[in-house]
Amino acid sequence: MSLHATSPQFKENAHRALHDTQLQKALGNVRQNFIERRAVAAGNLPEFEALRDQARDIRDHVLAHLDLYLEEYERKVTEAGGHVHFARTAAEACDIIVGLARARGAKTVTKGKSMVSEEIGLNAALERNGIEAVETDLGEYIIQLRGEAPSHIIAPAVHLNREDVEAEFRRVHTHLDAGRDLEQPETLLAEARAILRAKFLASDIGITGANFLVAETGTSVIVTNEGNGDLTQLLPKVHIVVASIEKIAPTLEDVAGIMRVLARSATGQDMSVYTTLSTGPRRPDDVDGPEEYHVVLVDNGRSNMLGTQFQDMLRCIRCGACMNHCPVYHAVGGHAYGWVYPGPMGAVLTPSLIGVDKAGHLPNASTFCGRCESVCPVRIPLPKLMRHWREREFERHLAPSTVRYGLGFWAFVAKRPRLYGLATRIGMKLLAIAGGEKGHFRSLPFAGGWTQYRDFPAPHGDTFQSQWKKRNNGR
Amino acid sequence: MSARDEIYSNIRRSLGVRADDAARRAIVRNRIEASAPGIRPQRGEGDLGTRSATFRAQAESVSATVAFVERGEDVPPEIARFLRDHNLPTTLRMGEDARLAALPWTNTPLTISLGPSDGGDLNAVSHAEAGVAETGTLVIVSGAHNPSTLNFLPDNHIVVVRAGEIEATYEDALARVRERYGKGQMPRTVNLITGPSRSADIEQKLLLGAHGPRRLHVVIVKA
Structure with missing residues (x-):
């Protein structure tokens, strides 16, 4: 574990969050927007519920045959001229990526949004080695300037208001006219676009995550709205994909099937703007694109979850619907959860990855209202899994004596x-x-x-x- | 043990399976071989005209603009009109796509430049491999014919697609790519593009033109 976890102080974090008026104002946006948009998008597709079943079944099938699909994926990536690296732990993953960067004399790295890179603490590792890491997703860029972790897995700056962003841009972008007008979100976006465009063009290495890794073709897939992930991977000489081992999809058809529930569950879009399928480095007939293509596959505790009652959690496709619909998340926001993954999915995954001794409060922060499970596109029984953690916490005498x-x-x-x-x-x-x-x-x-x-x-x-x-x- | 071997052995131990289980290998091999389509949403289905109409409605619902032209030779004037209507310069960058190269560009005021973009281009045109009616999505494959940088760096991206290449579903469109490159083979990049670039990262307010194009204009050639 690389990011310092404040999950053990969940109660204090939550208390602070409840009294933070700026945060409470920002969280109002989550309650208003995400729920309604998802409901409309799901309602407009008659096959939506059947597609959720199908997505669940695809993910279950992959997990049951994960070793074989990984072998096939690895073979196809290599065949397309790419390189696959395996990392048991967060530290190992960072070492591999830092090693690749140093061997190429990289000074600047641009990054597409990637939760697993947050999990392994990649930015800090790069900075320790004198390599500048620039987040290019607008929300990630804003929180990187503020030195914060994301508070939501798909809307990392959802805890902030426009004034917060304006203040941060004025603090950091000091080369720009101090009297400029930043009243409108549009002008904030335009400013970030101009600054990051220069970073994209000067970057030595582009690092992205992956929504899917396709075994059939050795393809990595990213899904974005801004296009930052594409500029990240398209312009530098080297593209590094960092992804956890369970991201496999057997075929392109499986990707298509899951895509139909991903964006609808996440943002209420029918389809995200950019879905990009990348296979290996630049080809002989290419006139742009990276010369090198690397994939770093991160385990970091996941192989131990297979075969346990927490295997279902590995179906997760990181849409964020569970937190968008969670009354606890609505009340305290994402930072209170104290590590990388907030909301119901975080309450189940975090104890698996950093230990129930540190994250035991998270599965307790639930009313078991069941909204998370009712909207999960891959039907993860989140309340049941939280209950499993409570049982473990009790069995291991981790609960306070009064509770016991x-x-x-x-x-x-x-x-x-x-x-x-x-x-x-x-x-x-x-x-x-x-x-x-x-x-x-x-x-x-x-x-x-x-x-x-x-x-x-x-x-x-x-x-x-x-x-x-x-x-x-x-x- | 290497990290790779340890991860594989850990997965197999957790799942309680063996690497040499022939039945499991057959299941995986068959599934990849079959590439079986799953549930097909009905909303993209229909004859050629219906699919084009659905494509248009879906693309417009995500802030793309769509124009129909009768023949390929009508494409350059349509692009000139689009640029003029938005008060844009008449410069246009494109790749070496033979379908685009065959069009009568010289009869228009457009100044054409060829090759990938270095970020200095305002306008670019690409030819799509396919369209997807169900969400108004364009499928563009990388290569010298349609450099990927044209999809992202210019402010205004124009994409030409033939009505006959608009499929009902993603699966049908990806099957076209598979047919062209071979089973299990892919071009370096396949871009599925649905509307112009956007972000809702500031107070959940939807803004167009985040890092990619601010405008996406689709020209559908009927013939």
Whole structure:
């Protein structure tokens, strides 16, 4: 693990996020836009639900045969004149890429948006070796200037408002007229475009991620809207693809099938603007394109997830729909999760990659409302997987002792129906009396975590179980 | 053990499989060999005219502009009109595509230059390999005939596609590429392009012309 994780401080992070008015304003954009746009796009394609099933099945098939598809992919990349490198860990992946860059005397590297490059901490590794890494996706460029990690896997600067971007551009782009007008998002975009265009043309190496690696043809596929990924890989002499091992798709037909659910789930577009299929370096009849093509395949813990209850998580195609629909993400944003991957997919993946001892809070930050699973294009049972992590955390004695004793006590009573019925009846009576006419509590012993922020309602009437019994005539 | 070998052995241990399992190998080989299409969305289907109309509607819905012309010889005047209507200079860069080279450029005010772009060109024209009706997507393959830099560096990208090359689905369009280059073979780059470049990274507001072309104009040749 390369990026310093603040996941162990999730509660503090979340608390800070909830009181950050600028962040709360920005998060309003997520709630408003993503949900409606996805619903419209999905609704406009009658085959959408069947396509989700198909996408799930393709991904399951790939994972079950991952070793063989990787072999085939590797063979085809080599046949097309490319080079495949394997990295067990984040550090190994960075070493390979830094090694390639240094051997070519590279001073500047341009980058397309890549979550796995965030995961392995690539920018920091390049900078440590005196190589300038320039993020070229507009959102990634903005957060790189601010020294931040992405707060969303497809909209990395979603936590920022226009004023934040303007302030950052004024701070960094000091060679430009200080009196220039940056009131409109259009002018901010134009400024970034002009500055990054010069970077593209001067870059020694282009690094992109991959949405798919096609075994049939040895092709890497990137999906973008801006075109930055294409300029990144097209203009420099060397193109390096960094991708995790599970990104395989068997054939071009499989890519086409999954593409139909990817953009619709992510941004609510029917299709992203640029889907680019790259196979090997420049050919004899080419007049542009890179002279070298490398693929760095990163494991970093994924091969250990295969064959476990977390294998389903490796179906993920990184669309971001789960976080777009998550009430917890809406409330605290992506940075609170403390590492690379936020939201429900992050709550499941992060403990797998950095350990449940560090990331145990994340699968607990869920109401199990199930919206993430209901929109996941590859139908990952995210709530179930979060529950698996909670169980592991409990089994490994990682949960705080109050939680453990509390759960232990509850389990003892719950396993004894008569005792449970008696205890709840007495408890309810007492609370009803204590609650009095107000009908709610400002504070309660053992429930300070609740009553600090809201009143606790006093119960009235019978317990659920006795009401149920009555409704069914004692049956 | 090398990183490569260790990753392979780790995957096989986790999955509980062996490298020499012939049945698994057959499954993978057959799947790649078959390239079987999956679910076909209906919305791109139809005869040639319907597919062109769907293509147009979809492309326009993502801010591309579309013009139909009857014959190839109508393409240069249409491009001249497009540039004039947007007050753009009449310079135009293109690759060595034989279909484009055969058109009557000399009858127009256009000044043609050939070869890849170094970033200094305002306008470029490419010839698509295919179009995809279901999302108004263009399929352009790399090579001296249509250099990939023309798809991304100029501000205004014009793409010519024949109506007969507009397919219903991505699968049909990619099958054309497969037919031309051979099963399992690909040109260096296949670009699927759906509308002009855009970004919504600032407050989720959609803006055109992020890093690639600000305008995408498609000329569909009916004959």
